[in-house]
Amino acid sequence: MNKAKHIVVLGGGYGGILTAKKLAKKFKDPSKVKITLIDKNNYHTMLTELHEVAAGRIPEDAIRINFDKVFAGRNVDVVLDEIEKIDFENKILDGKVTCTKYDYLVLGTGSKPTFFGNKGAEENAFTLWSYEDAVRIKHHMWKVFGKASVETDPFVRKRLLTFVVIGCGFTGIEMIGELAEWRERICRTFTIPEKEVRLIVADMLPKVLPNFDEKLINKTTKRLEKMNVEILLNSTIEDVQKNFIQIKGQDKIETNTVIWAAGVEGSSIINDISDDKIEKLARNRVQTDKFLRAKGREDVFVVGDNIFYVPEGEERPVPQMVENAELSASTVAKNITATIKGEELKSYKPSFHGAMVCIGGRYGVAQLNTKKHKFILSGFFAMLTKHMINFIYFIQVAGFHKLWTYWNHEFFHVEDKRSFLGGHFAKRSPNFWLVPFRMFLGGMWFYEGIQKLSKVIEDPNAIFLLVSKIDTSGATPEEGAEVVAEVVQALPVPEFITNIVNWSMDLVFYTPAGDFTFMATIFQTGMVFAEIIVGLCLLGGLFTALASIVSIIMGSMIWASGMAPFEMLWYMIGGVAMIGGSGSTFGMDYYVLPWLSKKWKKLKFVKKWYLYTDA
Numbered sequence: 001m002n003k004a005k006h007i008v009v010l011g012g013g014y015g016g017i018l019t020a021k022k023l024a025k026k027f028k029d030p031s032k033v034k035i036t037l038i039d040k041n042n043y044h045t046m047l048t049e050l051h052e053v054a055a056g057r058i059p060e061d062a063i064r065i066n067f068d069k070v071f072a073g074r075n076v077d078v079v080l081d082e083i084e085k086i087d088f089e090n091k092i093l094d095g096k097v098t099c100t101k102y103d104y105l106v107l108g109t110g111s112k113p114t115f116f117g118n119k120g121a122e123e124n125a126f127t128l129w130s131y132e133d134a135v136r137i138k139h140h141m142w143k144v145f146g147k148a149s150v151e152t153d154p155f156v157r158k159r160l161l162t163f164v165v166i167g168c169g170f171t172g173i174e175m176i177g178e179l180a181e182w183r184e185r186i187c188r189t190f191t192i193p194e195k196e197v198r199l200i201v202a203d204m205l206p207k208v209l210p211n212f213d214e215k216l217i218n219k220t221t222k223r224l225e226k227m228n229v230e231i232l233l234n235s236t237i238e239d240v241q242k243n244f245i246q247i248k249g250q251d252k253i254e255t256n257t258v259i260w261a262a263g264v265e266g267s268s269i270i271n272d273i274s275d276d277k278i279e280k281l282a283r284n285r286v287q288t289d290k291f292l293r294a295k296g297r298e299d300v301f302v303v304g305d306n307i308f309y310v311p312e313g314e315e316r317p318v319p320q321m322v323e324n325a326e327l328s329a330s331t332v333a334k335n336i337t338a339t340i341k342g343e344e345l346k347s348y349k350p351s352f353h354g355a356m357v358c359i360g361g362r363y364g365v366a367q368l369n370t371k372k373h374k375f376i377l378s379g380f381f382a383m384l385t386k387h388m389i390n391f392i393y394f395i396q397v398a399g400f401h402k403l404w405t406y407w408n409h410e411f412f413h414v415e416d417k418r419s420f421l422g423g424h425f426a427k428r429s430p431n432f433w434l435v436p437f438r439m440f441l442g443g444m445w446f447y448e449g450i451q452k453l454s455k456v457i458e459d460p461n462a463i464f465l466l467v468s469k470i471d472t473s474g475a476t477p478e479e480g481a482e483v484v485a486e487v488v489q490a491l492p493v494p495e496f497i498t499n500i501v502n503w504s505m506d507l508v509f510y511t512p513a514g515d516f517t518f519m520a521t522i523f524q525t526g527m528v529f530a531e532i533i534v535g536l537c538l539l540g541g542l543f544t545a546l547a548s549i550v551s552i553i554m555g556s557m558i559w560a561s562g563m564a565p566f567e568m569l570w571y572m573i574g575g576v577a578m579i580g581g582s583g584s585t586f587g588m589d590y591y592v593l594p595w596l597s598k599k600w601k602k603l604k605f606v607k608k609w610y611l612y613t614d615a
Contacts, residue, residue: 017067033340166202279296288309445534531554551572
């Protein structure tokens with residue numbers, strides 16, 4: 001019996017997590033191929049969203065996804081350990097608590113901040129490259145504002161309220177933009193005038209976001225200036241201490257808060273690998289061949305930020321950005337699969353589509369590239385693009401579950417309108433205010449259904465919800481008047497909808513002779529019982545969201561048929577208002593939904609396909 005091949009993915013960052021998932025899709029039987037992911041944390045961190053936690057826009061746990069959720073129901077074992085040494089000859093990973101042997105290794109350990117030899121920076125500056133970093137900055141901000149609010153010495157107070165971000169690349173601009181947007185709220189919390197808070201972003205570069213189009217650079221500069229951010233370019237940092245920074249040729253800037261965002265290099269484990277084992281270039285990135293194998297090794301593959309590879313026809317190595325992690329993960333997974341199966345390997349031919357930078361939650365800039373064109377976006381459309389890209393990534397990682405939490409954190413539960421959609425989707429009324437409306441809507445549907453029920457029971461084949469195509473010239477005056485009254489009071493319907501409805505009804509509910517079909521009986525009976533059930537659900541607050549959606553659908557059907565009185569607008573509009581779940585207050589949803597949620601999450605297919613929320 002052949003021993004199962006063992007693939008080890010070292011690192012649970014963007015590249016590592018996607019590689020493991022793609023491999024698990026290829027190899028579902030652990031008796032043939034075993035897949036292990038090793039990371040020092042039990043969660044994946046969305047590094048591109050760190051600034052949002054650091055500046056208090058989203059909750060701390062919003063940027064974490066636990067590995068047990070990501071890999072639920074998949075052939076991936078997660079080992080919590082910090083690898084200290086890699087023995088490439090014997091194919092062994094030595095960690096603090098484990099020793100793991102592999103057949104194929106994927107290096108996806110990511111990067112760490114680099115300080116370019118700046119004096120005092122590593123010891124005294126905050127970094128923004130991990131979940132812990134973001135939380136540390138957030139708590140520090142609260143601490144210094146708290147101190148400043150009671151500080152009587154103007155010199156000390158000024159130092160406490162001066163904040164410097166080093167680096168005008170993506171991370172630095174996003175961090176300073178987020179702080180500038182947070183300033184109003186945190187100043188109001190601690191009763192500090194906004195004009196006392198000084199925000200500075202500095203870099204030795206001659207411009208912000210130097211890789212972007214000049215128009216976007218100018219827009220970014222103007223946006224930061226509008227947010228009262230001081231931009232210090234062509235500024236070489238000479239010294240960083242606890243209470244000040246020194247810029248070459250300028251006076252000291254007194255500050256207790258310096259955030260370093262001026263560049264990255266390979267992770268510590270890559271740095272510790274001797275050059276005779278793995279060839280390294282450009283700040284400890286691993287030299288790879290066109291198949292993303294570490295140069296000279298057919299059993300070691302590299303993904304994400306660890307890659308140093310210049311694609312054919314390009315002058316520069318692939319960038320250290322999320323899109324490179326996503327694209328390289330696909331190539332690595334395919335090539336490991338091909339190696340195991342003895343198939344032909346595929347060259348890495350990435351096509352990068354640009355980058356997006358947020359300057360707070362309301363404004364951003366984006367540069368999108370195609371083979372023939374370059375698009376530059378700013379404001380609403382740049383932020384929309386950024387969120388759409390995140391949607392795609394989260395669907396790959398944790399499906400609907402993560403997408404739902406992301407929507408909540410970014411759109412529905414934001415404070416101070418810190419979203420590119422403003423506060424339009426973030427205003428949440430307490431559900432108890434909707435209880436009377438829910439009861440009214442439920443009562444109306446129930447009344448309508450009960451009124452019709454006796455007719456259905458008396459003769460199910462007597463169709464009164466659909467217009468008869470048989471000659472009704474012999475109808476009594478009272479019946480005729482009733483029909484005319486209904487026609488006069490009906491809501492108007494566009495002609496094209498009327499044509500579609502008539503066509504579909506002719507197809508389903510009428511015979512060629514104009515008689516009603518059996519489906520007409522089914523439809524009428526179903527509608528009557530649906531009205532009663534929806535009414536009862538709304539009255540009792542049970543499955544309120546679903547009942548509200550059905551209410552909208554039924555109201556829309558009646559309207560489209562041309563028989564809806566104007567009061568039907570209340571049914572449809574009320575249904576929209578109820579979708580938010582008013583049954584969680586003074587309703588059965590308060591008890592039933594949490595119980596069902598617990599049962600639902602225990603189902604294997606639900607975990608595997610992330611069909612749940614944490615609410």
